[in-house]
Amino acid sequence: MLDTHEIAAKKPSTGTLSDGIVHGKKNLKLIEVNYKRNVSSNFTERMVELQNSFSYADHSDHFWVQPEFSLLYGSPVYTAASEAQKKALNHLYWVCFYNYSIGGEVTTMVYNQLTCGAFYPLGGYETLCRELDVETSQERAHVEAFRTIGQQTEMALLGDLIFDRPMPNYVEAALIHPQKGARSFIRNSPAQFYAVQVGVSPFVASQYYTVRGLRNIQLKVKEYRHSQYCQELEKAGAFVPAPTAVSHFHYLDEAFHTATSQLISHDLYKDFKKPSAMEIFASNVGIFGVQRTMQTLSGAVPGIFTDDSNYIPLVYRMLQTPLFGMDRREALQAVRQCFCAEHEGFHVAARYHEKALSDNRKYMEEVDYLWPINRELRIMAKAHLSTAIKSNIQSFKRFEQTLSV
Amino acid sequence: MVTIQFEDDQKTVEVEANQTLTDICDEHPISLLFGCRDGACGTCLIEVTFGIENISPVTDIERDMLDVMAEDNPLARLACQCTVLGDISVRTLK
Numbered sequence: 001m002l003d004t005h006e007i008a009a010k011k012p013s014t015g016t017l018s019d020g021i022v023h024g025k026k027n028l029k030l031i032e033v034n035y036k037r038n039v040s041s042n043f044t045e046r047m048v049e050l051q052n053s054f055s056y057a058d059h060s061d062h063f064w065v066q067p068e069f070s071l072l073y074g075s076p077v078y079t080a081a082s083e084a085q086k087k088a089l090n091h092l093y094w095v096c097f098y099n100y101s102i103g104g105e106v107t108t109m110v111y112n113q114l115t116c117g118a119f120y121p122l123g124g125y126e127t128l129c130r131e132l133d134v135e136t137s138q139e140r141a142h143v144e145a146f147r148t149i150g151q152q153t154e155m156a157l158l159g160d161l162i163f164d165r166p167m168p169n170y171v172e173a174a175l176i177h178p179q180k181g182a183r184s185f186i187r188n189s190p191a192q193f194y195a196v197q198v199g200v201s202p203f204v205a206s207q208y209y210t211v212r213g214l215r216n217i218q219l220k221v222k223e224y225r226h227s228q229y230c231q232e233l234e235k236a237g238a239f240v241p242a243p244t245a246v247s248h249f250h251y252l253d254e255a256f257h258t259a260t261s262q263l264i265s266h267d268l269y270k271d272f273k274k275p276s277a278m279e280i281f282a283s284n285v286g287i288f289g290v291q292r293t294m295q296t297l298s299g300a301v302p303g304i305f306t307d308d309s310n311y312i313p314l315v316y317r318m319l320q321t322p323l324f325g326m327d328r329r330e331a332l333q334a335v336r337q338c339f340c341a342e343h344e345g346f347h348v349a350a351r352y353h354e355k356a357l358s359d360n361r362k363y364m365e366e367v368d369y370l371w372p373i374n375r376e377l378r379i380m381a382k383a384h385l386s387t388a389i390k391s392n393i394q395s396f397k398r399f400e401q402t403l404s405v
Numbered sequence: 406m407v408t409i410q411f412e413d414d415q416k417t418v419e420v421e422a423n424q425t426l427t428d429i430c431d432e433h434p435i436s437l438l439f440g441c442r443d444g445a446c447g448t449c450l451i452e453v454t455f456g457i458e459n460i461s462p463v464t465d466i467e468r469d470m471l472d473v474m475a476e477d478n479p480l481a482r483l484a485c486q487c488t489v490l491g492d493i494s495v496r497t498l499k
Binding site: 026029030033034037213216217220224251252254255256258259262263355358359362363 | 436439446469
């Protein structure tokens, strides 16, 4: 990776200095370039337009992303599904994928502002803070587009909001199972400790962007494919469904955000004095935490890295809607087949997880002050097909018991 | 078919021409990391040590980045912006 931290020979090029701050010249130039390009782009605006004019019926007859990105892909339910049901499962994958992404967007909105609180008083980072403001407003627009299209899609297909998830606050969004809502104060306390440190320490603030970068990259691995799908349709002169285009524009918008994460996490922290033991601890807590959000595979939604326990009751409900028309016994049997036995969907999930892990490990190579467990991403690396299925079997048993009560 | 030599990995691959380096590296994993995959972050900065003429022209967005990241190096490229047209040899730029 390029060393952008070419320190000015005598005095820093811009900004008012606080003690121990030495601005990297290239960093500031790259931040400027990224900011200019982001504000002159119109990807967010295009997403908003698509969201405002979206009507599910106009886009229902097409796949929105490649078929392997479909809910329950490769499972017996998917194999037996009609063409129309397969398209519906493809659309519901899109809904679930972006509902999962909303957690990241929400944490970004808050942490962008918190980290500005640490950077802005130092002087010299005004453009960076403006870029983070722009990114925050973009994240909000992304969430609104995902939710609007997702909710309309669910209502059209299922007559109900089954996969829609309550908007989490930023602490909830940073947890492993945000769908379950707030946990106890004690269990949330590491996230709260981290949030406080990010707002006051420039070093910890800069290392939040390692956390954000890891999430950016795991998303990119899959959304790159969505973007390619959009471009292939465009090239072929074919109809581009609005959600496909939304994925593409989101991918392009997020490129600027990835650039910001890269610059801050890999280079900007070198501007600051050496971190204290407490700062190193806090930044590693954040990275440890984000690893835990990527340590499992989903066979239901191949490509998201959360376990399936939350999806078991949701898929059970979905199978009883008119889309599949199963009775309770049939739905339960189908859920068991989809979640508790190996199928192609798990292999798709494992393939993308492996790629994300590999890319994320490369990302960590040039970050300093990491605990070995974080540098090697040992928690994220725990994800495995067999453990995912084993865990699903336990979750299914617990779910089955709730039905018989 | 074209030949691509990845010097850092001491790996050579033979692939169809007119593919992007991003797609080629997804298919044949190497140590080079692609960050944003859209020319914004500069993570995939490389030096083309052989066959610079066998890569698609520098894009406008790429030029902005190269002007800052490698202004004195005419062999520098962002891998995510490159389509491979002929034989090349590349290495990561640090």
